[in-house]
Amino acid sequence: METHVVDHPLAAALLTTMRDARSSNPAFRAALRELTHMLIYEAIRDAEIEEFEVATPVAPARGVRLANPPLLVPVLRAGLGMVEQASSLIPQSQVGFVGMARDETTHEPVPYLESLPEDLSGIPVYVLDPMLATGGSMVRTIELLVERGATDVTAVCVVAAPQGVAALADSGLPIRLVVAAVDAGLNEDAYIVPGLGDAGDRQFGPRNIL
Numbered sequence: 001m002e003t004h005v006v007d008h009p010l011a012a013a014l015l016t017t018m019r020d021a022r023s024s025n026p027a028f029r030a031a032l033r034e035l036t037h038m039l040i041y042e043a044i045r046d047a048e049i050e051e052f053e054v055a056t057p058v059a060p061a062r063g064v065r066l067a068n069p070p071l072l073v074p075v076l077r078a079g080l081g082m083v084e085q086a087s088s089l090i091p092q093s094q095v096g097f098v099g100m101a102r103d104e105t106t107h108e109p110v111p112y113l114e115s116l117p118e119d120l121s122g123i124p125v126y127v128l129d130p131m132l133a134t135g136g137s138m139v140r141t142i143e144l145l146v147e148r149g150a151t152d153v154t155a156v157c158v159v160a161a162p163q164g165v166a167a168l169a170d171s172g173l174p175i176r177l178v179v180a181a182v183d184a185g186l187n188e189d190a191y192i193v194p195g196l197g198d199a200g201d202r203q204f205g206p207r208n209i210l
């Protein structure tokens, strides 16, 4: 599996704000928004383009646009904090939604919402979720996409554990990973260490289901 770690001082500074337990929910959300900008910028670097002609005030010029804009899929809740920035960078993109909550005892993902186009064949899909811990939620999400015909999926994450990266690689699913950092591991509650805590709670407060 292709893994691209976005190694950049500005990305590292934003990630530091997200890691810092003293950062307020609004500060955490703002840093995630800005960091998403950099992750998407890197993720789309090699996307296919098509050319067309534009007229400047002076002369004709070569214009370019994305040949095949991606479908963006934030994984609720935590991925919601990435979707506005991603869709403003790629205004032609459409957005689908997956709701997934990890059971706090078993650490297994429990899907609770699936709002996606019927047929994803030929459409690049960018899954947005800041956290890749055991990898269970991301693998389950990509399985939902593959069931609809997706063959080109990019996971855009902020922090990953090595176990999550391995789970994606071992899944055999058509996936590449763009991430700001791969941390040391997981603790007994399957939280990433050092990580940044619960990315959903740090944006929105505690969740009330599961």
Ligand SMILES: O=P(O)(O)OC[C@H]1O[C@H](OP(=O)(O)OP(=O)(O)O)[C@H](O)[C@@H]1O
Pocket: 075, 076, 077, 078, 079, 100, 101, 102, 103, 107, 109, 129, 130, 131, 132, 133, 134, 135, 136, 137, 138, 164, 190, 198, 199, 200, 201, 207
């Ligand atoms: O790799 P995994 O072990 O599956 O863990 C990662 C998942 O956990 C978090 O969501 P959570 O279940 O906390 O839901 P939330 O976004 O609503 O807080 C995170 O946003 C991922 O979706």
Ligand SMILES: O=c1cc[nH]c(=O)[nH]1
Pocket: 078, 131, 133, 190, 191, 192, 193, 195, 196, 197, 198, 199, 200
């Ligand atoms: O560290 C972790 C693991 C799962 N989900 C989170 O939000 N954070």
Ligand SMILES: [Mg+2]
Pocket: 078, 198, 199, 200, 201
């Ligand atoms: Mg959470």
